[in-house]
Amino acid sequence: MPWNRVVLAAAALLTLGLTACTVPSDNAGGPPAGGNGSKLVGIVTITATDANNARVIAGVTEAAQAAGWTVETVDAAGNADQANSAIRNFTSKNAGMIFDLVFPTSSLGAGLAAAKQAGIPVATWGGGLGTGVVMTTGDGAPFAQPATDQMVTDLGGSGSVLALTYRAGQVCRDREGVFDQVVAQNSGLKVDKGEVSIPGFLQDGSRYATAWLAAHPQGSGPLAIWGCWEDPTLGAISAVKQQGRTDVKTYGINGSKTAIQAVQDGSLTATVYEDGAAEGKTMFETTLQAIQAGPSWQPKTVNVPGILVSADTVAQFVQDHPEALQ
Incomplete structure (x- = not known):
């Protein structure tokens, strides 16, 4: 083969390789997809029956769906081994982001390592910062x-x-x-x-x-x-x-x-x-910011203030927050 044809063929192969490795964007002008192009949020919760965990999941779901994402939730029922398995499963599903609700990051070593290796950002609700975790909420x-x-x-x-x-x-x-x-x-x-x-x-x-x-x-x-x-x-x-x-x-x-x-x-x-719905929304929005920032992102703790409710304040509280009784 003449040398000029060899050069052209190599160039064509290089172009094909670059094209195959590029993740197409299906949300131009909108919120970014995960760093891997996925728009799946994987949630691993310590319990789905607790009311505030349910509120966080609802807040994440509302914010994610409004941005064109889908949400899957796994109830690990207080078992850290199940939580690690669920995180690894979301990693194999190529999730765009993974959320841990309550499990301390110190008990999620295997799952967090798998997510980090796959380049999937993790956010925790009260689980603290750790390997591959881009944000946590200060609700402890x-x-x-x-x-x-x-x-x-x-x-x-x-x-x-x-x-x-x-x-x-x-x-x-x-x-x-x-x-x-x-x-x-x-x-x-x-x-x-x-x-x-x-x-x-x-x-x-x-x-x-x-x-x-x-x-x-x-x-x-x-x-x-x-x-x-x-x-x-x-x-x-x-x-x-x-x-x-x-x-x-x-x-x-x-x-x-x-x-x-x-x-x-x-x-x-x-x-x-504790306004769990607001925390869930904050988790999703902050993780999107982390994806957009890329390597320049610094892990952070985000606080959503709580409100003391007692006999002296409950009437006014319910008036100000009717959603608390829904």
Whole structure:
């Protein structure tokens, strides 16, 4: 073959190779697709039955669908191994972005490594920053502070507290840390802790409360039950009601519809409303920004403030946030 034909043939092959490697854009003028051209959001949640997890998923879904993306959700039911498997599965599906709801990044090593190798950005809802994670929400410690401070004020800085914890989730780890710091500053508080499970948190809350109430009869001093989110506290409230106790104050975090109604009827002393839908939207929009920025992006924590809801504020809160009861 003459040398000029060899050059032309090589050039043609090079052009074909470049064309094959280029990801076509199907959203010109709109929000960017994932770095790999995909418009699939893969969500891995620690539990789909919790109201606030559901609100986050709804917020992500609304924002993603408005931008022309599709959303798939996997409920890992509190199991980190299942979460890692789900992330790897979304990686094999070539997702454009992957969201982790609550699982700490320290328990997702295999999944995060697979996503990073595939170039898929990961965002976490309260899971913290880590390998390949472009953003996380600060819904751990900041949300615990108002509820815990209110508890201390209501108890007058002394009394006995049952704290319902969940250390498999980063959010609850962070909230328990705030709780411990506040308690350490109030030597008059005596604390017992109970570790709940997912699933089973309602039953665990009731079981721990039943035993704790037996050891703390009426008249034994100021009493309170605190939950790192309010569902275990709602389980504990069922035990409080069964025993006809009216001397126990109760606190939660997240502000689910059931929790707000419990504040209204007086069975829950206070909770902190977390706008999960707004957080979900923020996760999607921030991850799009990370994709668009490419290598220049710096991982960040994005905070969406919470709102303390108590008997004194619930009427105004419901007026301002009617969506909380939907």
